[in-house]
Amino acid sequence: MNKTKNIHNNKNDKLIVASIAIVVALALIASPLVAVDDAFATKKKNKANQSIDQSQSSAQNALCTSGGTTFLSCNNVSFQHQFNSGNNALAQTGQGGNSAEQSISQSQSSSQNSQVVSGGDTIGSGNNINVQSQTNTGSNAAAQS
Known part of the structure; x- marks a missing residue:
């Protein structure tokens, strides 16, 4: 057993x-x-999109109608300032190919219209003043392998 x-x-x-x-x-x-x-x-593919976008716009209209003297009227004043201290940094590694798009863009626009109709003097009236400045201290850096 x-x-x-x-x-x-x-x-x-x-x-x-x-x-x-x-x-x-x-x-x-x-x-x-x-x-x-x-x-x-399978092989890897990398795609990256980076952007820093800034935009400013100003639209001003003025219309003055007077039967007498028009003094310091219907003026358009625009002050625009853009400061960008941003950075784009990108690193990719892959066997199947890399694709990278980087951008830093700034835009400003100003549209001003002034109309003065007066029966007398138009001292200091109907002026369009526009001051714009842009500063970009940013940078793009990309590394791919």
Whole structure:
């Protein structure tokens, strides 16, 4: 009876070992196929878009109608200042190619219209004054490999 038990246990042990070997073999075969960074994985592509945009606009209209003297009337004054100290920095690495777009853009516009109709003097009236300045101390830097 002891001999029968030992043979029966040996068969179970061999079956368990064979099952484990099959599971390990399947895992070893399948792992390169599902790995993201493995040699069998598809090539990576990087794309990046960065921008710093600033915009200002001013639209002014004035209309004065007077039967007498028009003094310091219907004037348009616009002061605009833009200061940008922003930076764009970008680093990419990839085997399938990199694409990067960086921009720092500033724009200003001013539209002024003044009309004076007077029956007398128009001293200091109907003037359009516009002062604009832009300063950009930002920079773009990109590194790709």
